[in-house]
Amino acid sequence: MTNDRRATPLPAEPPPPGSPGEFHFPAFTENRLGNGLRVVVCEDRRVPRVCGTMLVTTGLMPEEQRLPGLSAVLAAMLKEGTATRTADEIAEAVDFMGAELETSGNQDMVQASISMLDEYFADGLGLLADLVLELTLPDDELERLRRRELAALAAKHAQPGYLGRKACYHALYGEHPYAAVDATEDSLTAISRDQLVAFHHGHFEPSRACLVVVGSVTRRETLRVAETLFGAWSAAKPTEPLAAEVPPITGRRVVIVDFPNAVQSNIFVANHALPYGHPDYVGFKVMNQILGGSYASRLFMNLREAKGYTYGAYSRPDARVEAGSLVASAAVRNEVTEGALKEFFGEFDRIREDLVGADELANAKAFLTGVFPISLERIEEVAGHIVSLKLHGLPDTYWDTYREAIAAVTPGKAQAMAQRYVRPESMVIVVVGRADHLRPILEPYGPVTVLDKNVQLPGD
Numbered sequence: 001m002t003n004d005r006r007a008t009p010l011p012a013e014p015p016p017p018g019s020p021g022e023f024h025f026p027a028f029t030e031n032r033l034g035n036g037l038r039v040v041v042c043e044d045r046r047v048p049r050v051c052g053t054m055l056v057t058t059g060l061m062p063e064e065q066r067l068p069g070l071s072a073v074l075a076a077m078l079k080e081g082t083a084t085r086t087a088d089e090i091a092e093a094v095d096f097m098g099a100e101l102e103t104s105g106n107q108d109m110v111q112a113s114i115s116m117l118d119e120y121f122a123d124g125l126g127l128l129a130d131l132v133l134e135l136t137l138p139d140d141e142l143e144r145l146r147r148r149e150l151a152a153l154a155a156k157h158a159q160p161g162y163l164g165r166k167a168c169y170h171a172l173y174g175e176h177p178y179a180a181v182d183a184t185e186d187s188l189t190a191i192s193r194d195q196l197v198a199f200h201h202g203h204f205e206p207s208r209a210c211l212v213v214v215g216s217v218t219r220r221e222t223l224r225v226a227e228t229l230f231g232a233w234s235a236a237k238p239t240e241p242l243a244a245e246v247p248p249i250t251g252r253r254v255v256i257v258d259f260p261n262a263v264q265s266n267i268f269v270a271n272h273a274l275p276y277g278h279p280d281y282v283g284f285k286v287m288n289q290i291l292g293g294s295y296a297s298r299l300f301m302n303l304r305e306a307k308g309y310t311y312g313a314y315s316r317p318d319a320r321v322e323a324g325s326l327v328a329s330a331a332v333r334n335e336v337t338e339g340a341l342k343e344f345f346g347e348f349d350r351i352r353e354d355l356v357g358a359d360e361l362a363n364a365k366a367f368l369t370g371v372f373p374i375s376l377e378r379i380e381e382v383a384g385h386i387v388s389l390k391l392h393g394l395p396d397t398y399w400d401t402y403r404e405a406i407a408a409v410t411p412g413k414a415q416a417m418a419q420r421y422v423r424p425e426s427m428v429i430v431v432v433g434r435a436d437h438l439r440p441i442l443e444p445y446g447p448v449t450v451l452d453k454n455v456q457l458p459g460d
Helices: 062-066 070-076 085-098 116-134 140-155 160-173 185-190 195-203 220-230 281-292 299-307 334-353 357-373 379-392 402-407 409-419 435-445
Strands: 029-032 038-043 049-057 100-105 109-117 210-213 252-256 264-272 310-319 324-332 427-433 448-452
Touching: 029 220, 038 220, 038 379, 049 116, 049 252, 049 379, 062 070, 070 100, 070 140, 070 195, 085 100, 085 116, 109 116, 116 210, 116 220, 140 185, 140 195, 160 252, 160 264, 160 324, 160 409, 210 220, 210 357, 210 379, 252 435, 264 334, 281 299, 281 310, 281 324, 281 334, 281 357, 281 409, 299 310, 299 324, 299 334, 310 334, 310 427, 324 334, 334 402, 334 409, 334 427, 334 435, 357 402, 357 409, 427 435, 435 448
Parallel strands: 038 210, 252 427, 252 448
Antiparallel strands: 029 038, 049 109, 049 210, 100 109, 264 324, 264 427, 310 324
């Protein structure tokens, strides 16, 4: 008896993508308390857990323009003490409930989120209310946070990728608050407890806030608990958001961050694009998926697979509430910097000038529609998607029709998105590396500014 172990030959081409299965975003409801606080409830009983997120939509903040990172510092300080709990007691309460507690802040918002077993639902939301409404901002905890963040910032400044991203966003946004990708040494040193208190009083107001609760709960019970915990939160006259214009880019801007003895060049090429809530955003995202959204996209296949210039080359939309950008990047060997830049701009021109092929478009749409349900496997992820709706002012049906909107993108629509939002003649080009090597390569692209990595970069 013989055993033929010869393998069946693999197909020369991958199978075509299948049709996406039926999917519906979990249903949710929204109610307002008497003080204006929005309460969104999504009953999701897949697991016996609940996630509660308090979102405060601040709008662009004058304080954040003066002190970059102020919102992130306030968000971090929410966990460092309240009128009834010390920082250690907060940590102990989180551990007791088997919970996860996260806080974050940027130029558009501050949020705090807690996820716990459903039996601790009321206790978890009670802790969340304590953090948001009763914070004390202890001086000793602020000093500890300041030292920690200053040390982290110093470490980041030794990373070429961080320096490039920082210089790129400053070149894109100038004096606009979105120029800051992080706190700066000056702002971290200057932030005081009084400034944090004033920031909290000026922006934390129930009509600007939204409580999103997802998990093994009922709408009725959630509203009852929310009223008990947040119903007395009084309305105040909030600080007016900053009316800031994004500075236009006319012609290319070239910035070199001098990194002597660098063995590679960190390249960032970017232009203004569109905010998250723009009607074009889904079409723009499909176009970007083709251009540089994954390892199967054009930039990756060109610069890595065909040319061997880099481990990876990508582009991504960075869409915020008031504005957005398209940022392409790669780290390449010094000797191929010139060739890599030519390939970047070649791909920018190609996606603008030529219609996308049917198969390439189908693969991009299949990826985006296929990965979307995977991004909602956890209740925390469902909560995050609802928070995005509220932050960006999108309709409640947005996620339920999201895959339909992707499927509706045609080759002509993808090309229109490229022609509208990929702007080779109005880009900022930032390269971190050896200035003596880079200057002659970059001068043909536009006027060159050289920054010393050991001197404070713009925004520092």
